[in-house]
Amino acid sequence: MQKNKDNSMFKASWSYNEAPESTDHIQIKKKYGLYINGKFSEPINGKYFDTINPSTNEKIASVAEATFEDVDAAVQAAKKAFESWSKLTGKERGKYIFRIARLIQERAREFAVIESLDGGKPIRESRDIDIPLAANHFFYYAGWADKLVYAFPNRTPKPIGVVGQIIPWNFPLLMAAWKLAPALAAGNTVVLKPAETTPLTALKLAEIIHESGIPKGVVNIVTGAGETGATIVNHPDVDKIAFTGSTNVGKYIQKATAGTGKKLTLELGGKGANIIFEDAAIDQAVEGIINAIFFNQGHVCCAGSRLFVQESVADIVIEKLKSRMDTLIIGDPLDKNTDIGAINSKKQLQTIENYIKIGLNEGGEIYQPDCKLPKNGNWCAPTLFLNVSQSHRIVQEEIFGPVLAIQTFRTIDEVIEKANNTPYGLSAGVWTQNGAKMFHLTQKLNAGVIWGNTFNKFDAASPFGGTKESGFGREGGLHGLKPYVKFD
Template sequence: MFEYAPAPESRSVVEIASSYGLFIDGSFDGGKDGNVFKTVNPATEEVLAEVTSAGPEDVDRAVAAARRASGPWSALPGSERAKYLFRIARIIQERSRELAVLESLDNGKPIKESRDVDLPLVAAHFFYYAGWADKLAYAGFGPDPRPLGVAAQVIPWNFPLLMLAWKVAPALATGNTVVLKPAETTPLSALFFADVCRQAELPAGVVNIVTGAGDTGAYLVAHPDVDKVAFTGSTDVGREIARTVAGTGKRLTLELGGKAANIVFDDAPIDQAVEGIVNGIFFNQGHVCCAGSRLLVQESVADELLSSLKRRMSTLRVGDPLDKNTDIGAINSAAQLSRIKELSEIGESEGAERWSPACSLPDRGFWFAPTIFTGVTQAHRIAREEIFGPVLSVLTFRTPDEAVAKANNTPYGLSAGIWTEKGSRILAVADQLRAGVVWANTFNKFDPASPFGGYKESGYGREGGRHGLEAYLA
């Protein structure tokens, strides 16, 4: 293994204000009730900024601003709306270094992920949906599709800017206006995006950003003047939102949790599969709803694959998210770290065998070493519950039918992976998996033209692609 000298990205490329207000009707203000909260760097526990917490009156103002902007925005020709989206995409590209550093500081993910994965995908989503804005009549949703009106969008902390792009881009392309609530632990990139909207001269009120905790999101979702609700986050909160929206006539899409199976057959290229397994569970510290958190490996190659996997895990570098050599950054919050630790301890107490490579963790911040559990059965909680951290449960199978049965034995259905050299096996197994996305000989590959979403407790509706337009059209 090479010993790499530190290669830190400078945090001076992005300017972080000491405090941030709410972005309503094209400008920032301090909110009506004066409540604030702090957002911290999970790698150091340093306070990055003080952020306004939106109360009911603030949410009312944001929704009213979006409603006022709705008529003029939807009346614009699609080609005019597209110009704004193209402009936003180009500004994001121009300011991608600032945004990548900000995302890693506020979220804890390695800079090479925010720089090389998140930011290119964010810009690509705005470019992609800009292309749809003047072609909606040909999208297959009727000859004269209409926007719904005001969209309330609540996004999570694991991919703050990318989840914003997934939601805002199709909403604007279809002529809707937006009130967005970012996660309370990662509000900074959304507030930076508000500045991007101003730089792009987006009309006031088309995008509004209200920051706060769960009660802010709950009030926004329940607001009577909202026409559409989009949520990405936990299944428990998704259930609450579904109950709130039921019977109101609001359109709803939910992208919730997952417990994806990564299935490795005996003819799979082992080294390639190991890279896919590592990417599937340790990318973004395992803070991925479609993470390959259950490894199903055919018995005859289990020992060979596990030894190769452990060898590869021993080369992973855990540490400073702003170091370009870092593979695994900080856990996003103390609360999430506590849950990861709790479920890992439960895994041990239930009899699974735990293994982590030798690695020294920083003294400050929220850290968890990459971990695998072997001897896992389907009855173990670590095989059934979403851990949302760098923890992999390993199970074995003998036949393809057993692999499919074990993969589908979950309340979730967001994603899955298949590793084999046989194309016919890929097609046969993928056809039987109850998962919204099935990757073949790869994992965690995203494209703005490809729809993403799940079955069962992983939610409903699709984001991305032509399908992503449907949720925002009447």
């Protein structure tokens, strides 16, 4: 393994004292039931599973496992609630959603800490990105509730009915917000299933939703694993499925809902191309590349996991990348200095480690900084691979971890072809100081979100979603309303 000796100097002369975020202000119950019809209730089969802190592998709480009977109760509650919720004026609906936004803001710090405890992401990210964005999302869509006719000129939008929503573990609260806010604003009722490994903030959100006084049954939150999700997908009284997760599961859902008349939106995997030209502001670009792949441990569907560097600047960019990687701080998610937290689960760590092995076996040249990883918990050093090509599996397949595959290119046409040569189409990034080149690339790249001289930016007002096998439908902004309405 190659090591950059110069940075040992940096490490020796710069050490950080621990700066842990306090956990004494948060409230976590030992055991969480299901939130159905305005009440927390025991699961009918009485089974619970553990939710684990991935940075220590210690249990945090027991969480109910919903089976068919529970899901059915949730769906029936949602169906019943739809009758009155869909008839409530948009103004009144909106006010409940505004309340939820405010309640999240008020308890933001508690949510941030729990998000980092349960999911392993650095507290800086959950505090500054996940939780504020979640609140903003409710705030944004609350305002749409009484203005839907302006979103669809010359048409009459109507709510769809009962919406089943299944969300991933990488941005647990934020994904719940992305799903719930537009669905409620449009007048639908919801059965939401958070991910098995990160259910806590969604369950805390259930508390907030309860406090908001929203009518019972409008939002139901059921926890469980894949089987619970499949039960929601296949329930005959669910009118629409919104899913964020892997492309494989997305395909299963598209197949399972075929011919049922259920509406569907899918936000699936990605293998984002991040393209850096010789005329880019190199230092900014390097920082952007780091953020693109190591943000949230690389557990980001739109991560910039394929880097394309123009040949003329490849040496300098790679050298700078390596030395920047050397200074990344990996460790306790609750420490405010931490750049890279814990890998979300043992299973995901195995997946990532397996891909690293595949990369090595395929002849890739690996670089990992010489960093000490904590003994307990799930950890992966930031990793980059050189000497890989389009046919390598680590270039083609989504790893969902802090692993960057680097290729070089010479011409614009070449890099466009390489960047688009993937079944995915979620995100892409371009780094150049040349305006015409920038817009040429943003037009030619086939992806739903393009970042120019930036990466991994999100906003409630900004539509997000992919092309091709990255799924269909948009979340966020005006375009994010459409998946939650129907027309005559």
